[in-house]
Amino acid sequence: MDxxxxxxxxxxxxxxxxxxxxxxxxxxxxCGDNDIQEAVWIKKLIEEANIKSVKExxxxxxxxxxxxxxxxxxxSGFELELCLPDxxxxxxxxxxxxxxxxxGILYGLGLIGCLNxxxxxxxxxxxELVNDFSDIASIDVExxxxxxxxxxxEESDLMQLVEFVKIGILTMNESLNPADAQPIPxxxxxxxxxxxxx
Numbered sequence: 675m676d677x678x679x680x681x682x683x684x685x686x687x688x689x690x691x692x693x694x695x696x697x698x699x700x701x702x703x704x705c706g707d708n709d710i711q712e713a714v715w716i717k718k719l720i721e722e723a724n725i726k727s728v729k730e731x732x733x734x735x736x737x738x739x740x741x742x743x744x745x746x747x748x749x750s751g752f753e754l755e756l757c758l759p760d761x762x763x764x765x766x767x768x769x770x771x772x773x774x775x776x777x778g779i780l781y782g783l784g785l786i787g788c789l790n791x792x793x794x795x796x797x798x799x800x801x802e803l804v805n806d807f808s809d810i811a812s813i814d815v816e817x818x819x820x821x822x823x824x825x826x827x828e829e830s831d832l833m834q835l836v837e838f839v840k841i842g843i844l845t846m847n848e849s850l851n852p853a854d855a856q857p858i859p860x861x862x863x864x865x866x867x868x869x870x871x872x
Contacts, residue, residue: 675693675697675738675739675742675743675755675757677693677694677757677758677759677760677771678759678760679735680693680696680697680735680739680757681693682735683729683731683732683735683736684696687723687725688723689722689723689724690719690722690723691774691777691778692771692774693739693757693771694756694757694758694771694772694774694775694778695774695775695777695778695781696719696736696739696757696778697739697743697756697757697775697778698774698775698776698777698778698779698780698781698782699715699718699719699778699779699781699782699785700715700739700740700743700778700782701743701747701775701778701779701782701843701847702778702779702780702781702782702783702784702785702786702788703715703718703782703783703785703786704743704744704747704782704847705747705779705782705783705788705843705846705847705850705851706782706783706785706786706787706788706850707786708748708847708851710786712736712737712740712741712744715736715740716733716736716740718785719736739757742755743757747843747844747847748847754840754843754844756775756836756839756840757775758771758772758775758836759771765828765829765832768832769813769832769835770813772810772813772832772835772836772839773810773811773812773813774811775839776807776808776810776811776839777811779807779843780804780807780808780811783804788850789804797849797850799845799849800845800846800849800850803842803845803846806838806842807839807842810835810839
């Protein structure tokens, strides 16, 4: 999904923070409820930003973002594209957007009630990812800015972080929305031959 295209329609509404944040929020909502409708997400965004009137271009971009994100999360997984800035943007800015994406995911999960007090109902791997995303969301960008002089190391670290977040999203989605299990056949092969039912 084109980060700049989303940024263009989001920028006038500072409460929406960034394209990464709103995609994160959508991912959190979808993880919490795989059947969440596009209109529900857009309504939450509009309420969040206290937007009085929306342009068609705004709705069109959000529609595309919803479609692509939903398809990416419920397809093979390899199609999931995170709405992050291009590689030619400053590393610190890209790292900040990864943080905002994770912040959005946690926000979306919170909106749908996934992070309520019933923490013990959350699978351990999901709880761990929530903690990881929380750490990434509070990434110290200033600190990172000082060490960017190292160049390549930072670049590959960021790429690994993005990959980690992507896999984390898919793991979380799978854990919270398990695919329909195949029905267990009532008869074993032997029973079928004998025509018996237990």
